[in-house]
Amino acid sequence: SEDRPLPKVSIIIPTKDKVDLLKTAVLSLMELTSYPDYEILIVDNNSTESETLDYLADVAKKGVRVLQYPGAFNFSAINNFAVKECATELICLLNNDVEIFSPDWLTELVRVVSVEGVGAAGAKLLWKNNMVQHGGVVLGIDGGAIHTGNRWARDDLGYAGMNHVMRRNSCVTAACLVLRKTDYDALGGMKHVEFPVTFNDVDLCLRLGAAGKEVVWSPQSELYHVESASRGSDELAEKTARAHRELSNMRSAWGKILLADPTYSRNLNRDRAPYE
Numbered sequence: 290s291e292d293r294p295l296p297k298v299s300i301i302i303p304t305k306d307k308v309d310l311l312k313t314a315v316l317s318l319m320e321l322t323s324y325p326d327y328e329i330l331i332v333d334n335n336s337t338e339s340e341t342l343d344y345l346a347d348v349a350k351k352g353v354r355v356l357q358y359p360g361a362f363n364f365s366a367i368n369n370f371a372v373k374e375c376a377t378e379l380i381c382l383l384n385n386d387v388e389i390f391s392p393d394w395l396t397e398l399v400r401v402v403s404v405e406g407v408g409a410a411g412a413k414l415l416w417k418n419n420m421v422q423h424g425g426v427v428l429g430i431d432g433g434a435i436h437t438g439n440r441w442a443r444d445d446l447g448y449a450g451m452n453h454v455m456r457r458n459s460c461v462t463a464a465c466l467v468l469r470k471t472d473y474d475a476l477g478g479m480k481h482v483e484f485p486v487t488f489n490d491v492d493l494c495l496r497l498g499a500a501g502k503e504v505v506w507s508p509q510s511e512l513y514h515v516e517s518a519s520r521g522s523d524e525l526a527e528k529t530a531r532a533h534r535e536l537s538n539m540r541s542a543w544g545k546i547l548l549a550d551p552t553y554s555r556n557l558n559r560d561r562a563p564y565e
Contacts, residue, residue: 296378296403298327298395298467301371303364304385305334308341310515311385315348318383323392324399327381330354332371334362365479365489368463372473380473382490384464387414388513397510398467401455408502409468409494411461414514419443422514424451425458425506426491427563428543428550433536434460434491437563443511448564455507459498459552463490464514472497483538486531495543 300318304311315329331353333345349355356374358367372380379399394412401410414423424438424447437458441447476496479489494504540547549555558565 295324295326295399298324298379298381298399299330299372299375299377299470300327300381300383300395301330301332301368301375302383302385303332303334303358303367303371304336305362306336306338306341307385308338308344311341312344313388314383314385315353317389321389321392322395324395327395328352328354328377330356330371330374332356332358332367334358334360334367363481363485364463365481365484369478369481372470372478375470377470379467380470382463382466384514386515387465388417390513391511394465394510394512395467397507398465401505401507401510402467402469404505406501406503407505408472408497408500409461409466409504410510411458411467411504411506412465412510412512413506413508414462414464414512415443417513417515421445421447421452423462423464424508425456425552426460426462426494427553428459428491429547429553429559430563431560432540432547434488434539434547435563436462440562440565451564453508455505455509457552458494458504458506459546459550460491460494461504461506463493465510465512466490468497472500472502476500483542484535487535488539491539492542495546 345355358370368382398410401407416422419442421438421441423436426434427437428434438452441452445452479493484492
């Protein structure tokens, strides 16, 4: 009802050093976000630079919760750890390399996930040149999963107007993802063994879908995102080997749906960017 207060949201931001990225994310969030009831949890994963440590101490005095996760980098485990520290109805997983520019970004995602039957809401993420970085995720491209819209500008129509249409997806990225804490807990969170760095969000969304919940992408929630700026590329041999393991785990767990994404037409290509 209209009298029901808006649910409080815990915004979880994992980070390690890269203080300039973190400052931009937190400052823009605090200055521009119009949603009335949220908390920020920064999860520090072994930062060592003095400027970062000073900044974390400073924002902690301003009401931001700073948690320490001392283990090896594991995106799934870090978020699982942080969610356990939340007592709110909703959680928002947010990367430290985003920048808020639209005051209603969180209000829109909360509105979407509040609809009965919706389990998760994802945002339209843009590179700083206003090209689309994330317009939802399509499964099965090259046997894995890939973002929609990377060749669309922010205002382009996209395929059949899809760049401006709220729609179901099998998955959306956890760079900006809102869902209920009860749903996250019921699924046991992200799978930290099988998917420590990549595909954890794809797997989480697919398990939400298997539980009967819809995953929805909204073009009305817009943020800037500098993809993977905080953890670097996966070019090194060790990272490449890990990425292959996680892709193999993804195919083992979800092979059938990877071959037939129910939100992507079987008449469209699966060998290059979606909708091309």
